[in-house]
Amino acid sequence: TLAQKLAEITPGDSDKKVYFGNSGTEAIEAALKLARYATGRNRFIAFYRAFHGRTYGSLSLTASKPVQRKGFGSLLEGVTHVPYPYCYRCPDREVEGTCNPACLQVIEDVLFNSMLSPTEVAGIVFEPIQGEGGYVVPPKEFFIELKRISRKYGILLIADEVQSGMGRTGKMFAVEHFECEPDIIAIAKGIASGLPLGATVAPSQIMNWVHGSHASTFGGNPVSCVAALETIRLLEEGLIENAAAVGKFLIQRLWKLAERHPMIGDIRGLGLMIGVELVKDKKTKEKAVEWREAAIGSAFHKGLLLLGCGENTLRLMPPLIVNQQQAEVAVEILDEVFTEIESQRVSL
Known part of the structure; x- marks a missing residue:
């Protein structure tokens, strides 16, 4: 049961x-x-x-x-x-x-x-x-x-x-x-x-x-319980390992982005539960609240669905079936979004 x-x-x-x-x-x-x-x-x-x-x-x-x-x-x-x-x-x-x-x-x-x-x-x-x-x-x-x-x-x-x-x-x-x-x-x-x-x-x-x-x-209720048992079976048959592997890849790629995008203050997470905190200044860590909202909107129009969390953090929580190629596409879109915001080509 x-x-x-x-x-x-x-x-x-x-x-x-x-x-x-x-x-x-x-x-x-x-x-x-x-x-x-x-x-x-x-x-x-x-x-x-x-x-x-x-x-x-x-x-x-x-x-x-x-x-x-x-x-x-x-x-x-x-x-x-x-x-x-x-x-x-x-x-x-x-x-x-x-x-x-x-x-x-x-x-x-x-x-x-x-x-x-x-x-x-x-x-x-x-x-x-x-x-x-x-x-x-x-x-x-x-x-x-x-x-x-x-x-x-x-x-x-x-x-x-x-x-x-x-x-x-x-x-x-x-x-x-x-x-x-x-x-x-x-x-x-x-x-x-x-x-x-x-x-x-x-x-x-x-x-x-x-x-x-x-x-x-x-x-x-029995329908939800059956769905839960099947979900756990799929998790145990490889989705947990996939979350760990793709999450590690995604975090590494995001840190590479941070090297050329000063608006990325911090990247944190485990598996496919990842936060990207946006700041206006890396030294003062001033929160880039409006930049976060602009990033969510711009990414959506480019085909990447994001949510916010906290005041100034982007939330990345893709389905556990996501693969490395799809994660790479997400990083490329984020690269475009951050470039546009930093060059003020996106209205804030």
């Missing part, structure tokens, strides 16, 4: 249970309820620039854009946001390639010492790679510190793999890159190749709520 397969492929060797919903936001809502139920605590820690959904609980965790919250009044009580590691713009990073996660020290040194008792915190909700926040890839130290804090205080780690999971990063789940084993995982988007399905996976000793505590009428 799909539940058995998800229990098998998600990180961790413990016996697991699976809750099925219809979407990513439902998977997160289930994770919040489960964390409260399992711990008897009622507060959560989330991160600035995070996106976890638009229903009441998940929106309370979301801190991506003001428009997503505006007009909806008070949200879920007990959610506190802290900084997420953003190495490209880290004020404390003195040497490239090193990391002293001062942003995470905020949790213990500031939060727990001033306004929040760790004994009240049910879970820390995080994206292994921030999606809407700018395709930000944290350093491995982030996960080491998260694990230390969670184990020290008995706080559950809740991984939102809705966008980063299901082979997108070149592994089945993004947390595998960082040897992180969360307590609860939320999955959706690519799980059923476009059909509505979300899943929340946790060890049986955590997901031990009584029958009827949580449910969804159409959650786990």
